[in-house]
Amino acid sequence: MTDEPVDRVLTALADPTRRQLLDLLAAHGSATATTLAGQLPVTRQAVVKHLSVLDAAGLVTGARVGREARYEVRPAALDATARWMAALASDWDRRLVRIKRIAEAASHEE
Template sequence: MTRTADAERAPEDVLVALADPIRREVLSTLARDGGATSTSLAARLPVTRQAVAKHLVVLDRAGLVRAHRAGREVRYEADLRPLKQTMHWMNALAAQWEQRLDAIKKLAEGTEQTQSP
């Protein structure tokens, strides 16, 4: 699978990947434990290995996991860079909204002051 460069990764890919609680648990497990196979992940989760494999595809598409072949096994590791980029985007968006809300507040306060007797 060809992935886009990290700088071009869309925040919605990460948000879609994280929308599912099983995928969040898979990512948390990989980040905490440093890596695992789909079989070992399935042993810890209430889903089948095939379901875990499908979840890993979504996480891979978002750039949140990397797969490495080790003999006959495929091991997955967390890659949190896209998550950090999405957090940066969300913080920038929140800052823009804060600026807008501050401007509205100042406008409203200024209007009230000019109408006072």
Template sequence: MSNGSEHDLASVFAALGDATRLALVTRLLAAGALSATTLADGQAISRQAIVKHLQVLEAAKLVVHERHGREVRYGLDPHRIKEARAFLTAIATGWDRALDRLKSLVETA
């Protein structure tokens, strides 16, 4: 993995490390593209705070926005999610191999 892609993945996990942003991603995943106003409905924080969180998610390339007249809708960018998923899968595979080796060592001892 190159330094640039490591930095990109770090920004993804940093963005997802906040409970509000994680909730926004979960909501966008379930509902598709939504406006900041819709995302703020029923939340304990303001629309402006939601927009700031969306900007962090956009900087991490997890979210993209599209203007529809006066309304801006935010949606998930599946490419970045796939990259993060591939990284986590590689880690899980590495751990599985290490545990299999440990199991073999314990069973032969």
């Protein structure tokens, strides 16, 4: 079962440039779109658009500091998505254990 926040996070993370932006922000703590664009093969305008998607997914936040906007990672959305993924993996692990037991029982009956 997925919900809208997880969907937004997964959609945002599907793009490699946005994942790079998150990595850069995690490494720098906070940065401007201009600084980030200087480290990627895309324009500042493209970086701003990607940051907007990341912001809508709750992955980054932007705040005005003087004349510039500084962005930083917001880990809560990543944490919630990681919890959802862990629950999904746990469900699959339980299903696989059941399948294994059924298969082992069937092989013993033969």
